[in-house]
Amino acid sequence: MITRMSSLFLRTLREDPADAEVPSHKLLVRAGYVRRVAPGGYSWLPLGLRVLRNVERVVREEMDAIGAQEIQFPALLPKEPYEATNRWTEYGPNLFRLKDRKGADYLLGPTHEELFALTVKGEYSSYKDYPVTLYQVQTKYRDEARPRAGILRGREFVMKDSYSFDLTDEGLAESYQRHREAYIRIFDRLGLDYVIVSATSGAMGGSASEEFLAVAETGEDTFVRSTESDYAANVEAVTTPAPAEQPVEDKPAAQVHHTPGTPTIGTLVDFLNQAGLGRTFTAADALKNVLVKTQRPGEEDWTLLAIGVPGDREVDLKRLEAAVAPAEVAMLEEADFARNPFLVKGYIGPGALQANGVRYLVDPRVVRGTAWVTGADKADHHVVDLVVGRDFTPDGVIDVAEVREGDPSPDGRGVLVAARGIEIGHIFQLGRKYSDAFSLDALGPDSKPIRITMGSYGIGVSRLVAVLAEQSHDERGLVWPRNVAPYDVHLVVAGKDETLLAGGEKLAGELTAAGLDVLLDDRKASPGVKFADAELVGVPTIVVVGRGLANGVVEVKDRRSGERVEVPLDGVVAHLTDLVKG
Amino acid sequence: MITRMSSLFLRTLREDPADAEVPSHKLLVRAGYVRRVAPGGYSWLPLGLRVLRNVERVVREEMDAIGAQEIQFPALLPKEPYEATNRWTEYGPNLFRLKDRKGADYLLGPTHEELFALTVKGEYSSYKDYPVTLYQVQTKYRDEARPRAGILRGREFVMKDSYSFDLTDEGLAESYQRHREAYIRIFDRLGLDYVIVSATSGAMGGSASEEFLAVAETGEDTFVRSTESDYAANVEAVTTPAPAEQPVEDKPAAQVHHTPGTPTIGTLVDFLNQAGLGRTFTAADALKNVLVKTQRPGEEDWTLLAIGVPGDREVDLKRLEAAVAPAEVAMLEEADFARNPFLVKGYIGPGALQANGVRYLVDPRVVRGTAWVTGADKADHHVVDLVVGRDFTPDGVIDVAEVREGDPSPDGRGVLVAARGIEIGHIFQLGRKYSDAFSLDALGPDSKPIRITMGSYGIGVSRLVAVLAEQSHDERGLVWPRNVAPYDVHLVVAGKDETLLAGGEKLAGELTAAGLDVLLDDRKASPGVKFADAELVGVPTIVVVGRGLANGVVEVKDRRSGERVEVPLDGVVAHLTDLVKG
Structure with a gap:
């Protein structure tokens, strides 16, 4: 197929x-791939639509x-279906809502769990029908507070x-896998640089939810990755x-010290190091007790x-929220301290x-046998050498301290570094939330209902x-991976000579x-303009x-x-066919 | 590609x-092609989506x-763009309107004239850029008062x-053509039975607007067609x-008659025929004067x-509305007659x-030289032999009398019969309505602006x-034309024998x-169930x-x-390939 630049609906911009x-x-x-029509609303011009369709094709083939x-x-x-699952309300202002001429409430679908569950319920009834996986490639709507970045x-x-839709948890795990x-095949075929991060910690069920993040400095999502392995994760995970x-037996006994004016880790460590206790303390030796509700x-x-x-780390609020979900978490207010006088601010033990x-x-670092400096529950007093498992036993472990670059990678290989990414995919073992909401059951071989379990994948x-453009461009323009190039x-005709144009045609x-799609620059413009446009448009072979x-x-x-x-002209078709198909 | 019925997301219904x-x-x-999700909202199940995509493909190829x-x-x-053209208001309740989280007004596009005009204005500036034709295949929204028929x-x-988008009227005519x-190629490839009807009468500019109507008894649109030619038109056209x-010279003089109690054509004709005037009158001899405002x-x-x-015809309100548009038309009320005492009801002349x-x-039948019986502007009186061009001269012609089966076809071949159809396409020389609204101009060779003229085609x-299903089915189910069949x-495996299943596979x-798409019925169901489903699903070759x-x-x-x-098995691939590709 030949598209001629002389008639292509395209105007490139210098600015x-x-x-x-x-x-x-x-x-x-x-x-000239997209144009803004409204906040967060773009039209796809011919070149953009071709790339979009190519991406869709790869996605469809692998699905x-x-x-x-x-x-x-x-x-x-x-x-109604979104009321049944409470998402009509839960979505808050992110949902576009409207009424029809009769006043009935409608929404523009942000995601379709409800409809898929209801549809499967409508068509399928026997355990023999399952498992089934359905998908759509569809226009979706979310009223983002801050639509950004095109x-x-x-x-x-x-x-x-x-x-x-599966009958068993094992079936769901297979569908998920x-x-x-x-x-992985889709993102590999698209030539993307991406990582797969656990979206939730092990507490919620292993790999029940993973995100595919395209590595990009401009990404809104932060994650950590190992310097020496494939390990990558959201900080929450x-x-x-x-x-x-x-x-614990050979540890020195705990001693309470008068540590006046040391309500912070910094002041405490300074005081102890000047107190002549015969050893050096660091913030990491302190056990900081943070109160929330x-x-x-x-x-x-x-x-x-x-x-x-440990005293050298803060509690990471995002990690804490993820750890206690679905419970809410909040900081204490003065009134909370007043109501609980045993909480001696700065000296809680x-x-x-x-x-x-x-x-x-x-x-997790506070294990049996470790000794800590911590509050003595009395103003201006701390206790030194308080040993876990001897002097106190915590009620459990919570992994919510801030993650820092240089921390060891959880897989034991290398250390963690911070990175930024853009979410391009999400796979999630949804479980029975929606099948419970709509009583989506299959009739089992024993005539008893089996509640279906669902996975959701986007x-x-x-x-x-945009992500492909983000990862693949240079200062002169776009550089499309071959699989998605428009x-x-x-083919640039570099001159106005009729012979050149005829040769190009x-x-x-x-x-x-030979089966190639060709963009032919047959315009009357100067070679310089044409070269600049070719670099900007980003077809991989010029x-x-x-x-x-x-x-x-x-x-x-x-x-x-x-x-x-x-x-040579007589070899160029073979040369290019090899390049493109090879 | 093989799809197995045993795993296809499909449940056929007997009722x-x-x-x-x-x-x-x-x-x-x-x-099992579609399912209702909301009034006028349907989901496409796998078979339906395949047919829809096939239709889209044919449309895209020809565009x-x-x-x-x-x-x-x-x-x-x-x-905003729809306000600029007043369509935000004009669309009335047919438009889905909504607000975003900031309270800004949005709509769900029913048609995109505004956006196309604005986009061309944004990209193009010189006369050298034109002509250009753009299209989209897109989901559209109209809040129909009565969504119907799936x-x-x-x-x-x-x-x-x-x-x-053209620089000249001639260019528009070419784009339209x-x-x-x-x-025509699209609807022919789809195997449709359709007619092309003029959507408006010559008064609005010849073939400036035509509709493609698929012939269907269940259609909402009525039209007339000739018994002996391709002529077809909306009654308005x-x-x-x-x-x-x-x-006029040799016509008898007009005579006023006392015609008591003859305010209707029927009573008038009866009276005249019994009055011994020496000839027979029919309703067609009367000139009925209808007053509107x-x-x-x-x-x-x-x-x-x-x-x-003519007295044997009523005024067709749809034709009248089309003829006087954009003016509104209404019947007279008693107050109008009271205000205009010269209008003697039943005897207006x-x-x-x-x-x-x-x-x-x-x-148009009331031409110079024809003689009529009509009102004498005096209660209980009519005038006979009132001759056009001698006794009165109308202010003009208006073609709004009802069209009847048996009327001569306007092309002079055969007579008209009534038919029903479903609108499947509409082509329209839009002109400069939208380019005027948005000042869409091209800079001409003389540096003067040229107002662009538009055509709109849907x-x-x-x-x-649905139209294909409407035209192509029998009492056992659907019968898809090959070009769009799912x-x-x-391929029906008619029995549970393992040998049969292996043979089918x-x-x-x-x-x-060999490049064919195969739906393989590998289910354990009885041959009878499978045959019935095959007839219902409607793949052209079983x-x-x-x-x-x-x-x-x-x-x-x-x-x-x-x-x-x-x-024979050894020839069946060639046989079927011939059938399908031939």
């Missing part, structure tokens, strides 16, 4: 759009390959969402290795919770907590176009006959029909490396 | 859905072939809409041939309009109308799936290798692997004709 901050947004607009079946729901959905975070976007492998336990869903009262972490029935959880299809070859025809034509050669340039070779 | 009235709705639901370029807009659109009239549906031809004018947009006052039609300045338009893509071959594999397999033959059945042939 970055004023509202663009990230490279993909700037370049996709400048190169079909694992036996997923494509269907399609409306985007305009009635309220198509990277829009309010109308294309997603592939799929759902697996198949999706995981399909996603990092597990801190526990040191070996130690015998939690509230379980449906409960009115808040409950105190104490968390002991395990003794008073446990004597007063406050649940006390500690960092890929941000339109976002991927054309196989960008002839070559374009031959390439098309062929220049120029002065060499008289000598029977054309130039073939690799957009990524910039490498140029002269190729 | 028609309770809410279905038309065959396509019943069958598409029973055969690409005329050089139209595909782009895609959001469905969620800001209010996907035939939904509130969320897929449309192909395209727009041409190219679309017209592309639409039918042009009544005018008879030849006649000399019209109001132009923006005007406060209503103006009287008198319409003279041309004399008083013209004496009092009422605009008087007549049917195809109801999802509706076409599969090439429906082997044949399916061979057919797939292959039965049954008892004949032992003798090396399978049965090949044509779904439409019911014809069956036995084909």
Whole structure:
């Protein structure tokens, strides 16, 4: 197929759009792939739509390959199913809601769990029908508070969402695994640099939820990765290795010290190091006890919770929230301290907590046999050499201390470094939340109902176009991976000479006959303008029909490396076919 | 590609859905192609989505072939462009409107003229850029008062809409013609029985607007067609041939008669025929003067309009509305008669109308030299032999009398008969309405702006799936035209014998290798159930692997004709490939 630039609906821009901050947004607009229509709403111009369709094709092929079946729901959905699962309310302002002419409530679907569950319930009844996996590639809507970065975070976007329906937990684990492998194939075929991060810690069930993050400095998601292995995780999901336990018998006895004016770890360590105790203390030797309060869903009262972490670390609020979910967590207020006078601010120790029935959880590093400096539950006093398992026993472990670059990787290989990414996929063992809401059962072989268990799997299809641009560009423009490039070859006629144009047309025809998609720059513009546009548009192979034509050669340039070779005309079709199909 | 019925997400139904009235709705639901999710909102199950995609493919191929370029807009659109053209208001309750989290107004696009015009304005500036034609295949929304007939009239549906942008009226006419031809190719490839009807009468500019109507008894649109030619038109667009004018000189003089108690055509004709005037009168000899009032947009006052039609015909309100548009039209009320005492109800004649300045338009049959019986503007009196061009001269012609079966076809060949259809396409020379609204100009060679002229062209893509089902089914189920069928071959394993299943799998594999798409019924169900499902699902070729397999033959059945042939196993791949590709 030949597309001629002289008639292509395309105008490239020399200037970055004023509202663009990230490279993909700037370049996709400048190169004429997308145009802004509304906040978070973009139109796809011809080049952009071709790339989007190529991404969709790869996604569909791999979904079909694992036996997923494509269907399609409306985007305009009635309220009722979303009320049944409470998401009509839970979504808050992120949901676009509207009324029809009769006043009935509708929403624009942000995700379709309810509809898939109801549809399977409507069609299937016997255990013999299962398992089944369904998917759609569909336009979705979320009323983002801050749509940003062009198509990277829009309010109308294309997603592939799929759902697996299994009779057993083992079946769900298999469906999950198949999706995981399909996603790896998809992102590999797209040539993406990405990591798979555990989205939740082991506490919620191992690999029940993983995110695929494309590595990108401009990403909104932070994660950590190992310097020496494939390990990567959201900070919420990092597990801190526990040191070996130690015998308690040979440890010195705990001693209470008068430590006036030391309510912080810094002042405490300074005081102790000047107190002439015969050894040097660091913040890591202190056990800092942080008080919060939690509230379980449906409960009115808040409950105190104490968390002991090494003195050189803060509690990470995101990790804490993930650890106590679905309970809510909040900091203590003055009134809480007033109500609980045993909490001596700056000097809280395990003794008073446990004597007063406050649940006390500690960092994984606080193992049996370790000795700590901590509060003595009395103003201006701390206790030294308080030994776990001898002097106090915590109620359990909670892994919510901040994760730092240089921490050992949980897999024992290398240390952690921080990175940023963009979520491109999410796989999730959803379980029975939606099948419970809609009583989605299969009739078992014994005629008893079996509650179906679901998995939910998403890929941000339109976002991927931006992510690819984000990962693959240079200062001159876009550089598309071959699998998604809008054309196989960008053929530049470098001059206004009729012979050149005829040569370009002839070559374009031959390439098309060989099955390649050709973008032919047949415009009257100068070679400089054409070269600049070719670099900006980012087709991976640029062929220049120029002065060499008289000598029977054309130039073939690799957009990524910039490498140029002269190729004889009679071999160029084979040369390019090898490049493209190879 | 093989799809196995044992795992296909499909449940066929033996009963028609309770809410279905038309065959396509019943069958598409029973055969598991679509499912209702909301009023006018349907999900596409795997079989349905395959047919929809096939229709989309044909549409895209023909649009690409005329050089139209595909782009895609959001469905969620800001209010402002639609306010600029007044359509935000004009659409009334048919438009889905909503607000975002900040309270800004949005709509769900029913059609995208505004966005296309604005986008072309944004990209193009020089006359050298034109002409250009853009299209999209997109989900559209209309809050229909009465969504009906499944996907035939939904509130969320897929449309192909395209727009041409030309510098000149001649260019627009060419773009229009190219679309017209592309639409003919599309509907021909889909195997549809359809007519092209003029959507508006010549008064609005010849073929400036045509509709493609699929012939269907269940259609909502009525039209007339000739018994002896291709002529077809909406009744609004039918042009009544005018008879030849006649000399006025030799006509008898007009005579006023006392015709007591004859306010209707029926009573008048009866009276005259009993009055011994020496000839027989029919209703067609009377000139019936119908009074209405019209109001132009923006005007406060209503103006009287008198319409003279032959006494055997009523004024067709739809034709009248189309003829006076954009003015509104209404019937007279008692107060109007009271205000205009010269209007003697039942006895209105041309004399008083013209004496009092009422605009008087007549049917095309009321030509110079024809003589009529009509009101004498005095209760219980009529005038006979009132001759046009001698006794009165109308202010003009208006073609709004009812069109009847048996009327001569306007092209002079055959007579008209009434028919019903479903609108599947509409092509329209839009002109400069939208380019005026947005000042869409090209800079001409003389540096002067050229106002762009637009054409607008639509195809109801999802509706076409229902229309195809409507036109192509029998009492046992659907019968898909080969170009859109969900599969090439429906291969039924007629028995539970392992040998049969193995034979079916082997044949399916061979057919797939030959490039055919195969639906393999490998279920444990009885042959009777499988045959019934195959008829219902409607794949055009059904292959039965049954008892004949032992003798090396399978049965090949044509779904439409019911014809069956036995084909030897070693020739069946070639046989089916010929059928499908041939």
